[in-house]
Structures are given as C-alpha cells and as structure tokens.
Amino acid sequence: MAQPNWMRAADEDILRHLKEERPDYLALVANRLGMHLGYVERRTEVLVEHGLVEQVSEEVVYRTTELGEQYLAGEIDDSSLGLASCD
Structure with missing residues (x-):
C-alpha cells in the first residue's frame, strides 16, 4: 500500500x-514504540487532522477511527x- 506524501513510517x-x-x-504509545513523546504527539495530531485517529x-486518550482501520x-x-503535506 502506497503511503500518502504527508505520512511518515x-x-x-x-x-x-x-x-x-x-x-x-x-x-504509553511513545514508550512502547520507542519514540519521543513530542514526536508521537505531533504525528498523532496529523493523524487526527486526516481523520485516522480521534481523541x-x-x-487525551486516542484510538483509530473507521477511516484509520x-x-x-x-x-x-x-x-x-x-x-x-503535514509535518
């Protein structure tokens, strides 16, 4: 599946x-994935903007949306x- 140009790995x-x-x-997401919390927060906001996750x-607990699934x-x-493009 090709990623949109704004999406990161x-x-x-x-x-x-x-x-x-x-x-x-x-x-907890950041800890379990071995990522910095600030980066996870920024990327999650992008995912929210595109409708893939929601608070x-x-x-401030997040889950995937139907679109994300x-x-x-x-x-x-x-x-x-x-x-x-969102960074």
Whole structure:
C-alpha cells in the first residue's frame, strides 16, 4: 500500500498500536514504540487532522477511527486521505 506524501513510517506504527491496544495515552504509545513523546504527539495530531485517529476522553486518550482501520486494511487509497503535506 502506497503511503500518502504527508505520512511518515512512524504514523503507521502509531495507527497499528492504537488498533491493537485500543485507546491509549500517547506517553504509553511513545514508550512502547520507542519514540519521543513530542514526536508521537505531533504525528498523532496529523493523524487526527486526516481523520485516522480521534481523541476519546478529556484525558487525551486516542484510538483509530473507521477511516484509520480502513487505511491499515488497505481498503482506501491516497486520494481518500488528502495530499496535503503535514509535518
């Protein structure tokens, strides 16, 4: 599956983690994936902007959306996610 030009390799790792672990704190996501928290926070905001994950509580817990699940399953293409570059 080709990634949209705005997506980074870490984004798929974050998506997969949230799909497998369900809603989770970004600090735990960062720790489990071996990434810096600030980077995970920035990339998660990009995933939110593109509708792939959503915040599910006031405590800032995130999960994948239906669109995010479809992306991971290879059911949607780049045009469904937009081509805007976000870093």
